Amino acid sequence: MENMLVLANPKTLLSISAEIVSKNVSSQSEDVKLLPLNLKSKLLNLMSKRGILDAISLSSLLSFHELTLDLSESSLDDDCLAAARGCSRLQTLNLNPGKNQAHKFSSQAMLQLFPSLSSLTILYMRRCPAVSDEVIGLISKSCMKLTQLDVGGCNLITDKSLDHIATGLENLTSLNISYTQVSDDGIAILSRGKCRNTLSELLMNECPRITERGVSCIFSNFPSMKYFFFHGCAISVLNVQFVQTHAATPRVVLSADAKANFMDNLLRLLHRILNGSFKERLNGFD
Template sequence: MGGVCSRKRGHQVNEDGVRIGISGRYCKSGSSKWLLGSPYCKTAAAFQLEGGSCPSLMELCIRKIQKDIDEYSSFYMLPRDVSQQVFDELVSSHCLADGSLEAFRDCALQDICLDDYPGVNDNWMCVISSQGSSLLSVDLSGSDVTDSGMALLRSCSNLQALALNYCDHITENGLKHFSGLQNLMSLSLKRSYAVTAEGMRAISSFTNLLELDIERCSGIHGGFVHLKGLKKLKSLNARYCRCITNSDLKAISELTNLEELQVSCSGITDVGVSYLKDLEKLVLLNLEGCQLTAACLDSISALVALSYLNLSRCGLSDQGCDKLSGLKNLKVLNLAFNNITDACLVNLKGLTNLETLNLDSCRIGDEGLANLAGLLKLKTLELSDTEVGSEGLRHLSGFLNLESVNLSFTLVTDGGLKKLSGLTSLKSLNLDCRQITDAGLAALTSLTGLTHLDLFGARISDSGTHCLRYFKKLQSLEICGGGLTDTGVKNIKDLTSLTLLNLSQNYNLTDKTLELISGLTGLISLNVSNSRITSEGLKHLEPLKNLHSLCLESCKVTAADIQKLRSTALPNLVSSRPE
């Protein structure tokens, strides 16, 4: 299904649509403590004027300092909140360098986020550690800091959050330097070679730790025994650690405060899952890619507090699915890429709190969808690559809260799309189906709230693009079925909310297309691969100052052309594929 222009994105482990990773970090600014939504979010000041409003005096001062940064040797005498904002803004604008960093020595900064910032090495650590007991959070992910540099952090005794993801130069010995950081509550060490079974011994001293992220650490089998004393631990992310086995889960089976556990793509089997039965506070369990059977569902059924459960790619069948019916608190359920049929869906009728259901690549048909009729809180429904057809869509008519539906690679036709016309809350719709044409797009014009529309493999022609004028809120649009010319792009040029536009595979597009979309200044990502666009047309992209990603594969454009465009007009362009 889908035709030669379509692409199937479900062959990789799906990390979208569900809450993944550490739940949050503690960040202190001034006298306020906030629990933020992402592990190590940047707090850089953003001085963009909204609605023509006048900037504050503080904003004007910080702009002036940033402009004249080379004239200052120290910010020691500035109030801490001012020096913190200046630091954050320099990082955000990529203006922080060795020289300007020195001005922040002994400034009592509380948050230093240098995630993937270029040039960070041991030379930076003297200034970072000089913040002393004021420093509460540090993110040095992707840096070249070594064990020697990390040793300097021992003086930052109040550190609460530390991220060292992808730091290839830190070893087991480097972790030992952290033993005195007794206030540490959040530690992230993704793909760290330092985190071996023995290296995890250093983590055992962090008795106040609430969140631990050791995703993609390949040598940790046997190291979970060092976590036994972390009785306050609430979140453990060990995704993609294939070395983890059942004995590792047995070692943490008494961490009864655990609320989130992720061990996807590991060596866990039914036996390992059985060790989790006493974790009564567990609300998130990710077992994606573990080879399980119906027996694991017996153990999972005891975890009645679960609100998120990922069993994708676990080799499950309909057998044992009746155990799911007792998980009344479930809000997110992922059963994708399992050998389940309509018979399994009968057991989901009572899960009335479900907001997200993923059935990608399951053997689900029209009759099975009838069992979902009572799940009126559903916001996201993934039906890609199932046997669902037009007739089955009538069972979705009552889902008035539905915001996202994926019908790619299904049997749905133009006529069936009329049954979606009443779902006015829809924001995202994926119709990567070769059988969808202009008529199907016309049936969707009542869905004026759509912000994402994927018609990658659909056969949309110039004529069909007239319907796009109804979707004024579109932020993401993909039309790649090969039927567009410059004429059709005229109906796209006024969709000023677009940030992503994918028109690849439309061979008849020319430089005129780039001229037409030159007014879409909000674009961040643009793909016009496999078209007749040439180097001459690149001048029309110069107004797109927000463009970060540009794909021009199989066009008459060279890498040198892209480099010239980046250096002269598009400084924010960080990703390009010219040939």
């Protein structure tokens, strides 16, 4: 007993077999299709984490039983999205590209995918170049159960997308529109939309077309808002006091970067006053 080698968490025969099969799914796709659902699920999870999923493996492994699909670590093309059309019960879909992945699927492939995913509640599509206003319009009509939507970094997104979201997604609680082309007008449309009472988290960092008008609109029209981030937006220093007063309420949390940005702007304003650049304006109040 003293000389016995004890392995910590030894791999099971099933785990070893899954690893071997995962490396040969593409060449054995027809045989893989015949596997039981629990084995397919194990292979899908393993290949997803390793970022080795492709159109052939997805076609062999996916079924309408899937509830969650994470494709963030794999390089995707149109055929990959086509393989996911049969997942009609899917509730969570992650299309965020990983650090070393560049998605090559088109807007047309997305337009063909989402009509079959009406059960989706969580959708991540950060930095996907194919995401357009047209795609968001279709999602808002086809995936009306969505509660979380992340399109941060999708630079084709404009106010039209916010119009679609406002019209169709009444259950939305979390929205990321950072690094997009949305403006104050789009925020105004969103504030009148179906999700105005449910939205509790909004990220719109680095949106240069959003000013204090858009920020004020958020504070005034979203009663459930708890987390609100807008670092990098075109916020005037003259609106600092208003924002800080409202941000002090429990329902809004500013990012540290946003607070630092306000302080920097305030210091610049004081510097300009001390250097006389506001002399004429100040003389008007004498």
